[in-house]
Amino acid sequence: MKPTLTLIAIFVAFNLCAQDLIEFRGIGRSGHYPETSLLKQWPENGPELLLKIEGVGKGYSTPIVVNQTIYVTGIKTDTTDMLSAFSLKGELLWDTPYGRSWTRSYTDSRSTPTYSDGKLYVSSGTGQLSCIDAQTGKLIWKVDAVEKYGGEIHRHGDAEAPLVVHNMVAYMVGGEKNTMVAFNKNNGEEIWQSKSLGGAKSYASPSLIQHNNRPIILAQTTDNLIGIDAKNGTTLWNYNLIQYHTSRQGVGGNTNPPLYHNGEIFVTSGYDHPGLMFSLSEDGNTIRLKWQNDTLDNHHGGVVLLNGNIYGANWQHNSRGKWVSLNWETGKVNWESEYENKGSIITADNMLYLYEEKRGNVALVEPSTEELKIKGSFVINDGAGPHWAHPAIYDGKLFIRHGDVLLIYNIRE
Structure with missing residues (x-):
């Protein structure tokens, strides 16, 4: 289907100094976007x-922006995921089909x-x-990783954003044979496998940290x-999370x-599973709660750390939750x-951006340990379905995706 284009205003000039938006949730998948000189108060509308x-x-995926080009996944026809x-x-510059979409539940494309x-x-x-050529859309290589490695997908389909680590792309497979497999990012050849610890793939995308100069x-x-040595796939440690999944809903x-x-790691999911803070040992080989x-x-809206405090939304049931701030320490x-x-949350220029999932309210929030300080809001009326795609920020612009529609706002001062 050919996209319908609506140019609302003359696009602001592209800033050659803008940092490309290359992956899910910005820097290190932390929800941080390296933008400055953004609005601290929004107009009434x-x-x-x-x-x-x-x-x-x-x-439900998020767009990325590289070399003045927007890349976004979606289902345009039948049951094929399209980039x-x-x-x-x-x-529209190009469309490339890249695999079979999930058809059992919540069938829209997920992977950023x-x-x-x-x-x-x-x-x-x-x-x-x-792996797809960014300029031409040509498919370079492809592997049915879950099938080839005996993997197991959790009940609502694969939502992973693949993780690039130097010359590799690391990818979760789950199941009883492997946990993660790393492929040569240029030709798709296997580099290493990590041993299975049991359990299917979760919905969370993996992330890379540098702990005392050690990539984990x-x-x-x-x-x-699980902590995995990025160099060779060795499992350094694991901590059982499912022990906290005490009700039938949302198990795993x-x-x-x-x-x-x-040196500390915070992990959270919904369904009354507690938020957990871990400390890593100096060498990264062990963790403790x-x-x-x-x-x-x-x-599933992510959390952010800002000025020593964690911000995010909690789960009361699948269609309800409040917003929360915790002290990191x-x-x-x-x-x-x-x-x-x-809903989902990101941060840039010492401000918070909330995207509420039910009716599409978007709020600008000043971080505070005292209260939720809203500095402007508006409602997304375009698109259809749950407002589950995480927002993104690039070159003074706020990207909001709702179903089949991508909206781009000017948030520069």
Whole structure:
């Protein structure tokens, strides 16, 4: 389907100094975006809408932006996941099918592509990993990783954003044979496998940390939080998470990339699973539980760390939740506040951006340990379905995806 393009206003000039948005949730998948000089208060009706692109395909994934090109996944026809490239004026450059979509539940595309050295890496809803040329859309290599390695996908399909580590792309497979497999990012040849600890793939994408100059991949299955040596795939440690999944609902539904800061790791998922803080040993070979918190159990909207405090939304049931702030060091609750509903959160230029999942309210928030300080809001009326795609920020622009529609707002001062 050819996209319908609506140019709302003249697009602001492209800033050559802008840092490319190459992966899910910004820097280190932490929800941080390296932007400055952004609005600290929004106008009454929200920031200026610069561009609306319709026809990006149905999806819950987030766009990335590299070399003045927007890349976004979606389902445009039948049951095929499609990666599309658009110019910053909204013109469709190419469409490339990359795998079978998930058809059993919540069928829209999930995987956010990852960019590295002129190539894009993306996973289909059924666990097919593909490498695609970013300029032409040509498929370079593809592996049915879940099928080939005896993997197991959790009940709502594969939502992973592949992780690029130097010359490799690391990918979770889950199941009883392997936990993760690393492939040569140029030709798809296997580099290493990590041993299985049991449990299917979770919904959380893996992330890379540098702990005392040691590269460690943080990964989650339905059962465990796992530290993997990025150089050779050796499992350094694992911590059983499923012991906290005490009700039938959401068992194994680990959903969010962990946060890492100064040798500590915070992990959270919904369904009344407590938020857990771990301390890594100096050599990174062991972890210990530091504290747990029963208030912040983020469903799947991510959490951020800002000025020594964690911000996110909690889960009361699948369609309800409040917004929460915790102290990173102690786990003490700063505040718990109503705002429309739970949703996703990111941060840039010392401000927070909330995207509520039920009705599409978007809020600009000043970080505070005292209360939820809203500095402007507006509502997304375009698109259809749950508002599950995480927002993104690039070159002074806020990207909001809702189903088949991508909206881009000017948030520069």
